Amino acid sequence: MPESRDDNPNPSAAADAGAKSAAVAERIEDLARALDAAPLDAGLHARMLAAAHELALAAFAMLGEAPREQLALVLYNVATVYAIKGRREAAIRWYRHTLDIDAGLAIAHQNLAVALEREGQREASAFHRERAYRLQRVFVDGALGEEQRRVLILGAGKGTGNVPIDTLLSRQTTARIRYAIDYAGQAEDAQLPPYDLVFNGIGDPDIAAPLAARLARFSAACERPVLNRPEAIERTHRHKTAALLADLDDVIVPPCVRLDARPASAEALASQLAKSGVAFPVLMRPLAMHGGDNLERHASLDSLWRAIVDRDAPCYLNAFYDFRSPDGYYRKYRVIYVDREAYPYHLAISPHWMVHYFSAGMLEAQWKLDEERRFLADPSAALGKRASNAIAAIGRRLDLEYGGVDFTLTPKGEVLVFEANATMLTHGEAVTGPLAHKNAYVGRIIEAFEKMVRARLLR
Structure with a gap:
């Protein structure tokens, strides 16, 4: 099964590059240790990024020495430095140069997809994401410092739904094995690199739902601890939250309806809302959306029906409670x-x-x-x-x-x-x-x- 690429330049080029960048690499190690002690120190992060940029520039020296099949990795490193620095347009340009040389470098497709998504280029992002996971399902990010554990992160090619992996799992001590399980056959589960723990990063039940049987089989067969087991995620659908928390004292959950298909008419919609206790105003949002993306408030059936017809896609409808505080906020x-x-x-x-x-x-x-x-x-x-x-x-x-x-x-x-x-x-x-x-x-x-x-x- 494809895993992270482990290609290296020819011996003489590698030795020369190592000699040129030894001092920078040592400095990066020192900074990594300092960040272990102060992970939120912005000054240390800035110095780390500067050192990474210097290391990338050193890699340019390889351009005249490395065989053509290695040049993509040099350009990939340059693109990644731009991505780390938040310069997405430059990162996109250099990832594309990378793929012009090696169209089979899955990690470049993956990172390009992320950058394009953040730039609002969703169709192009989807193309490169699909290409990445067809090429490769497992991506191994080694620990930057002394490795203490290896965590397998279950993910979906379309995203994990805002689960903050980077915040929770330290790159200094944790090797991350990211597994796009929606693109992998069950036989590939047995070929995964060794790991100590599983973190189910597919936190959005709408993303997880089409994978329910696949995730259940993996979880049942797994001999390692699994955090956020799939069955616990499944209970958190928006339209199930009211029932999940119904008997808890002093908890109020506005009723919610999930529409998987457009009702036959506005009258049928009104009937469905009434049966579920959803009164106007109504909040409408697409499935698997967070942060208020495409969230709309509708005060009337006519307005809501027009929006449903226009969007013609699955969505959630829940009652809006005016939660304004006495001070107006x-x-x-x-x-x-x-x-x-x-x-x-x-x-x-x-x-x-x-x-x-x-x-x-x-x-x-x-x-x-x-x-x-x-x-x-x-x-x-x-x-x-x-x-x-x-x-x-x-x-x-x-x-x-x-x-x-x-x-x-x-x-x-x-x-x-x-x-x-x-x-x-x-x-x-x-x-x-x-x-x-x-x-x-x-x-x-x-x-x-x-x-x-x-x-x-x-x-």
Whole structure:
């Protein structure tokens, strides 16, 4: 079965390149060790990127020495440095140069697909993603430092649904074996490189649903611990959340309907909504979408029906509750669960009902950041006893090794759930930036995940 490419230049070119870059490589090792001790130090990250760029430039010396089949790897390294630095247009250009030389380099197709997706070029992204996973299903990222474990990450070629692999699994100590299981036959499971633990990175049940039987067979046959087992992910469909949490005290989940096909008429749609208890206003969103992408609010049946006809694709419809606080702002809290225990992550306060941290104006209002700090420092005091107990109960009911809940508070102190699942993004912030106060709490999430992983490996 194809795995990560392990091609090397001819001996003389490799020796020469090694001599030219030895000092840079040693510096990178020193920086890697420093980052182990301070993983959120922006200055160290900047120096690491600069060193990586210097190493890539050294690789250009190989262009006149390496055989043609090796030149693609040189250009691939250049493209990857641009990608790391956030210069996507340059990265896209150099990945394309790479593939002009070696169209069979799967990792270049994969990285190009990611860059194109972020640039909004979805059709081109889909082409290169398909090409990548037809060529190769297993991608091995070795630990940058001393390897402590090897984690197999189950993924789907179309994505994992915002599961923050990079935040949770340290590149310094963890070798990651990424497995595009949707493109792999079952026989390939037995040919995987050795691994100690499995993390099911397919956190979105809509993405996982077509793979349900395949994932179940893999999970049942696996002799290693599996985090976020497929059956736990399956319970987190948006239209199943209300039933999943129905009997929990002080938890409110707006009713939700999943439309897999367009109803026969507007009247049939109205009947289906009424039977499910979904009243207007109604929120409409496509399947497998997060972060408010393509989310619409409709106040009438006519408006909703036109949108369904225009989109003509599966979607969720759920009742919209006006969750505006007495001060006129909308609040969205996020709590992360690690091994079913709750950890505060952020609070976004917005003048608009579609609350996103990046568009809520958090940085323009110090009082918002102060309120978030209070929530992070003492979530029980910020939420109250009823809500705190409800949040703890939701974590136990989700039964995930990693997951989370987005919610707000009702005037009575109840928890109004927006979503509860494994697709909860977490990431560190610049250590010198205005959101640096969040890093200590992100660090607690990372530490809790690391502690859980170690415990699973000892079982």
